[in-house]
Amino acid sequence: MSNSSALASKMPFFYGWLIVLSMFAAGMASAGPTLWALSVFAIPMTDDLGWTRATFFGALAARQLLMGALAPIFGRLADTEKWPRILMVFGGSIYALSLVLLSQIDNQLQYFLVLSLLGGIGQASGGGILRQAIVSKWFIRRRGRAIAIGSMGTGMAAFVYPLFAYSLIEFYGWRTAWIWMGVSSFILLVPLALLVRRQPEDIGLLPDGETAAQAEIRRSRAEKGDATAAEEHSFTLAEVTKSKTLWLIVLATMITAPSMQGLTSTWVPYFQDIGFSAGISATALTTYGLFSVLSRIVWGFIVERYHVRKVLMANGSLIALMVLVLINVQMITSAFNFDPVYVVIIFAAFLGIIFGGFIGLNPLLWPNYFGRKFIGSIRGTFTPFVTVSSALGPLWINYIFDKTGEYDLAYIILMVTWLVFVGLMFLAKPMVNSRK
Template sequence: MTNDRTISRPGMFYGWFVVAAAFTVMMLGFGSAYTFSAFVESLQRDFGASRGSVSLVFSLAGFLYFGLGIVSGPLADRWGSRRLAIAGMILIGLGLAAASLARNLTEVYVAYGLGVGLGVGASYVPAIGAVQRWFVRRRGFASGLAVSGIGIGTLVMPPLAAFFIDTLGWRTAYLVLGGLTAVIGAGMALLIENDPRDRGLGPDGDPVKPGVQSMTPTGASVGEAVRSRQFIGLYIACLICSFGVFVPFVHLVPYALDHDVAKSSAVLLLGVIGVGSTVGRFFLGGLADRMGRHTSLLAMFVGMGLALAIWAVAANVWSLAVFAFAYGVFYGGWVAVLPAVVMDYFGGCNVSGIIGILYTSVAFGTLIGPSAAGFAFDVSGSYMVPILASVAANIVAAAIMVVMSKAAAPA
C-alpha cells in the first residue's frame, strides 16, 4: 500500500508551508538576536562595561551562528532540516533565559553567545537550505519570502524588547523573549521537510515522472564546489562585505542616542531596517529571478555601500530613518539572493553543506566588524572610521563580483 505522505494531493503546494516554517524560524531566531542593540545601554550600565566589550557579545554570537553552518548544513543534508531547526529554537530560548540570570558580562558572553549563536546556527542554514529544494522557477521569490522573516523579526522584536525592558527590566525581557522563541519557533519548525519527492512532487509542485522519486538531487559535491572559481569568489566577497554588514544592527541605536535621538525613536530605527529588509527580501528576491541572480547579488553589494554612505552624514532621526530603510532593502536582498545563487551554481545535492561553508566567511566578518566598531568608538568617540570602512568593504565585494562575471558565467 502506498504511504499517503507520498501521494500528490490537490490544493496548496506544500513548499509554501516549508517557506512559512522557515520564515517563522528566522523571524524569531534573528529577531531575538537583533534585539541586542536595545540591550546595550542596560548592559553597559549594570556591568560598568565599555561599548566595545558589550558589542563583543553580539560578535561572538554572530560568529557562532554563521560559522556553525559548516556543521549544521551537512547534518541537515544527512538527517533532515527539521531536527536541526527544532533544536536551534530550543537553544535560543535556553540561551536567552540563561542570559537573564547573568551576574557579570562574562556570563552574558557564555549564555547569549552559546545559546543564541548555536541556536541560530543550528536552524538558519538547514531551514533556508530546505526551501531551495522545493523550488526552481520561483526559487528567488521563495527564498526571499522565507528570509523576509529576518526583516519582520527586525521590525517587531527590538521594539518589543524595548517595551519589555522599560516595563519589566532587561533580565525579564530576555526571559520572555526566550520563551516565545522556544515555544513558537520549535512548533513551526515541525512543518519543515527536506525534499518534495517525499510527497510525490517535484520542485514548484510539478508532477514527478515514474521512477524519478527515488533519484537523489543532482549537483556538485562539497569538495568540487569549494574548489571552484565561483565559490572562491563568493567566499571572498562575502568575507569582505561582512566586516561592515552587521555594524548597524549593534551600533545604530547607540549612534542615534549619541545624536540626541529619543530612545523610543532610536529603537524604532532597527524596525525601519526591518521594514526595508522585508521589502528587499520579498521584492528583490522575485526580481532577481527575472534579471539574473548573479547580477542582482552584485547590485546588493553596491546598494549596501551607498546606503552606508548615507549613515556617514546622517545626524537626526529622519536622515537616520532614510539610511535604515535603504540599508534594509539591500541587506535583505543580499540575504535573499545569496542562497539562490549558490543553488544556481552547484545544484541541490549538497546545497545546505555548501551554504554552510560559505557562511563561515560571514562568521569571521561578524566576529570582527561590530566589536571593532565599538572599540573604535571607545578610542575616538566617533563611528566615522568604521562606517567608512564598511562602505569600502561593500564596494570591494562588488568589484569581486564583476571580476567573477567576466571570468565565468553561472551554471
C-alpha cells in the first residue's frame, strides 16, 4: 500500500477534500498578490518608478500570454499519474520566489522578467487551472460544492490581501510588502502540493468517496433508467474539437476573460480616480472578497440541481447589471446624497455575491459538459484562446484610461461582453454521447 493509500484509509473524511483544500490555497496564493493586491501596489509603484498604468499592468498581460502558451503542456500532464504533484511543488516555489524578487526591481525590464516570465512559469505549472482539473477528477455528483469551496480561495484572497498589502505598504513600503507576498504564497502552495494525487483511482478510491457497494447500487439504478445515477461520460479531445458546443464555450469564456483581470485589477485606482480614498477602495475589495467567499458554496449547491449552462446565463446577466452600476456609482452617490463608504461597500457586497459566483461556476463548464477523464488535455488545449483575451484585457482597459483619463468606456465594453456571453451560453447545448 502506498503512503497516500495508507493516509487515505486512516482519514475520517474523503481524501478528495484535501485536494479541494489545495485548490483553495492555490487560489489564495495566485489571486492574492498578483490580482487583488496588485491594484493596491499600482499607484505607489507607478509614482515611485515613474511608469504609466499601461506599463504597470502590461506585465500582467505578458504573464497571461506565457501561461496560455504553457497551458497545453501542463494540461496534458495533469492527466498523467506522477506529474501533477511535481509541477505544483516546482511551480509554487518559483511563483513565491518571483514575488520576493519584485522587491528588488528598479526598471521595466526587471519587472517584466520577474512578474511575467518567472511568475508566469510558476503560476502556470502550480496554479489554479491545473488544480481545478484535478479537483474535477475527484468529484462528480458533489463537483459543484467541491469546486465552489476550492474556488473560495480567490475570494478569500480579495478579503485578505488588499488590506494586508495596504497595511504593509503604509508601514514598510511596497518593496518589503512584496517580500511578505512571496513568503505567504510559499506557505500556501508548497506543503499541500505534496499531498496532491491525480484522481481517486490512483490510491484505490472512487469519486465522491463512494464505496464499492454504493457504486454497485448506483449502477443498478442506472440500468433501471434512473438518469441521476448514470455514469458520467467523458468525451475525448478529438470529439469535443469537432463539436459546435466546444467552440461556443471557448468564445463565451474568451469575451468575458478581460473582466477577470482587467475589471478586478482596476478597482482600487478607479475608485480613487472618482474621489474615494485609498482606504475605502481597499475596503471595497475586502468586502467583495468576504461576500464572494460566502456566496460560492450557495452557487455550488445550485449548480448541482440545475445545469451549469442555465446557472451561468442567469449569473452573466446579473454581472452585466453590476458593471452598469459600477459605471454610475459616483452619480448614484451624488444624486441621492449617500455616504460614499456605504455605497462602495454595498456595491462590493453584491458584486462579490454575483461575480464571485461566476469564478466558482466557470471551472465547472468543462467537466460538466465534457466529463473528467480527459479534462486536463481539453482545458490545456483551449486555455490559450481564453488566456490571450484575458492578457489583452488589462492592456486595452488601461490604454483607454491613459487616452481618456477614465475607465467608463472600458467598463461599458465589458458590460456588453457579458450580455453576449449570455447569448452564447444559450446556444451552447450539451453534447450527446454518440458512442451509446
